[in-house]
Amino acid sequence: MSNGQNLHTRAAMIATSKATIVEAPDWHPIRTFVEKAQNKPVGRLVSRKSKRAMPWEGFGERHLMMISEADSAVERFLAQPHRLEIRVGTGRRRLDYFPDLMRRMADGTIEIVEVKKSKDEIDADPDYAFKIAMVPSAMRRIRSGK
Numbered sequence: 001m002s003n004g005q006n007l008h009t010r011a012a013m014i015a016t017s018k019a020t021i022v023e024a025p026d027w028h029p030i031r032t033f034v035e036k037a038q039n040k041p042v043g044r045l046v047s048r049k050s051k052r053a054m055p056w057e058g059f060g061e062r063h064l065m066m067i068s069e070a071d072s073a074v075e076r077f078l079a080q081p082h083r084l085e086i087r088v089g090t091g092r093r094r095l096d097y098f099p100d101l102m103r104r105m106a107d108g109t110i111e112i113v114e115v116k117k118s119k120d121e122i123d124a125d126p127d128y129a130f131k132i133a134m135v136p137s138a139m140r141r142i143r144s145g146k
Helices: 003-015 059-070 119-123 126-144
Strands: 018-023 042-047 052-057 074-079 082-088 093-097 101-105 110-113
Touching: 018 126, 042 059, 052 059, 052 074, 059 074, 059 101, 082 126, 093 126, 119 126
Parallel strands: none
Antiparallel strands: 018 082, 042 052, 074 101, 082 093, 101 110
């Protein structure tokens, strides 16, 4: 299959996908542990704004949490805020995506953040790149109720 055909097939899969957000109750992370087997630094950061300790995987996530804690434009933040379940094509294949951070801003907007060093980190894994590409359209469908 050529690269053009592959992109067309993936675009068709995105167009027919269905998505659901699964959240933990009471502003808790959906994933409360971090993977230690990935050779990444891991830990927990205690947040006064969010009134809990939250898991982080990698110094980039920890750094963004520390910035969010100090930034007056951020009202509250949550690590691993939800699981986005995306059913692809006929619904047999399900992709799960866990965003790194959700930030509730003082103006009422919500930011969903994926922390990466570079786009190359996403592109290195075609399945992960596909999930990331699907997230915006899946979120739009959920917001619109379709």
